[in-house]
Amino acid sequence: MFDAELIGTYFIAGVFILALLNVNELVMEDNTINGLNVLAQESVVDIADMLLTDLGRIGRGVSGTAILSMGDSALTFLADLDQDGTADTLTYSLGLASEASETENPQDCYLYRGVNGNSQDIALGLTSLHFTYYDISGIQTSDPTAVRSIGISMTYQTSYYFEGHLGSASWQGRVFPKSLQLG
Amino acid sequence: MGRTEMLILLGAIAIFGRFTLTINHSRYTNEFWIIQTEAQSNASALVAQYLDEAAQRAFDEATIDGAFLSGGTADLTASSLLGVESGETYPNFDDVDDYGSLSLTVTGANGITYQIQGRVCYVSSADPTTPQTTQTYYKKLTITVSSEFMTSSHAFSRIFSYYHVG
Numbered sequence: 001m002f003d004a005e006l007i008g009t010y011f012i013a014g015v016f017i018l019a020l021l022n023v024n025e026l027v028m029e030d031n032t033i034n035g036l037n038v039l040a041q042e043s044v045v046d047i048a049d050m051l052l053t054d055l056g057r058i059g060r061g062v063s064g065t066a067i068l069s070m071g072d073s074a075l076t077f078l079a080d081l082d083q084d085g086t087a088d089t090l091t092y093s094l095g096l097a098s099e100a101s102e103t104e105n106p107q108d109c110y111l112y113r114g115v116n117g118n119s120q121d122i123a124l125g126l127t128s129l130h131f132t133y134y135d136i137s138g139i140q141t142s143d144p145t146a147v148r149s150i151g152i153s154m155t156y157q158t159s160y161y162f163e164g165h166l167g168s169a170s171w172q173g174r175v176f177p178k179s180l181q182l183g
Numbered sequence: 184m185g186r187t188e189m190l191i192l193l194g195a196i197a198i199f200g201r202f203t204l205t206i207n208h209s210r211y212t213n214e215f216w217i218i219q220t221e222a223q224s225n226a227s228a229l230v231a232q233y234l235d236e237a238a239q240r241a242f243d244e245a246t247i248d249g250a251f252l253s254g255g256t257a258d259l260t261a262s263s264l265l266g267v268e269s270g271e272t273y274p275n276f277d278d279v280d281d282y283g284s285l286s287l288t289v290t291g292a293n294g295i296t297y298q299i300q301g302r303v304c305y306v307s308s309a310d311p312t313t314p315q316t317t318q319t320y321y322k323k324l325t326i327t328v329s330s331e332f333m334t335s336s337h338a339f340s341r342i343f344s345y346y347h348v349g
């Protein structure tokens with residue numbers, strides 16, 4: 001009645017199947033976490049493209065000082081965006097983490113883009129955004145008239161967790177607005 | 184358990200072991216590629232920064248402050264002397280070819296460390312790929328970026344030309 005070999009076979013098969021299921025779970029977990037990281041990378045590069053494009057236009061069609069205010073995570077400047085001969089006022093600013101309370105991530109913030117006073121949130125997920133201002137020699141400056149390039153450093157995180165993980169990606173670059181080089 | 188069953192069991196363990204190792208290798212490779220993609224994205228932004236920065240500088244030591252080259256290309260820095268002049272250090276470079284001596288270690292926002300190297304040469308308008316031993320009105324700046332998180336280094340080039348607004 002008692003077949004030790006049969007029981008042993010079932011036991012070994014059970015161990016194998018459990019191990020396979022475990023491996024499968026790990027692979028699925030990794031795929032999802034990698035997917036979140038890819039999503040974060042795509043998002044941060046999209047935001048970088050947008051910032052590089054807009055900040056590259058600082059001072060276009062403007063006579064005089066183009067940068068109206070310069071902060072660590074907010075920047076207001078003049079640029080003739082639609083090339084209608086009238087300078088537009090553009091503002092980029094990072095909101096507060098508390099504004100994005102509907103997400104699981106407690107640190108993510110809205111990125112706001114304001115044109116002539118009409119501000120809209122254009123991205124959600126930045127956890128940090130820093131502008132650094134450089135003069136013609138590449139030295140940091142706080143004088144708006146001396147700014148020739150602007151460093152951008154930011155980190156994006158996904159809004160939701162998976163198994164305690166967030167997708168995360170950072171980006172850093174510097175933009176040299178053509179109109180500022182003429183000053 | 185007979186010898187045959189034992190052999191089958193050992194075979195199963197070997198196949199399963201190999202399978203697990205393959206899966207683990209794939210997991211590691213996938214994660215490395217994710218990190219590498221981020222490293223490459225930041226590396227290209229870094230290189231663009233140095234190329235754009237060089238574009239703000241004079242074409243040559245002889246053309247600083249918009250000086251006119253009355254002697255033509257003969258007034259330009261000799262090919263063998265391209266690079267940073269004595270006493271100049273980054274970021275206080277004043278002409279394009281100073282960036283040929285660029286050698287920096289930079290830590291990106293993602294914490295990844297990059298090695299940045301510059302190389303500069305004269306090229307001709309007819310052949311922008313072959314370095315020229317004599318001065319021309321075209322300088323080719325190549326910035327190479329590498330990192331332990333990138334399987335190979337990446338080089339980006341830009342050609343700068345001399346012009347004078349009289």
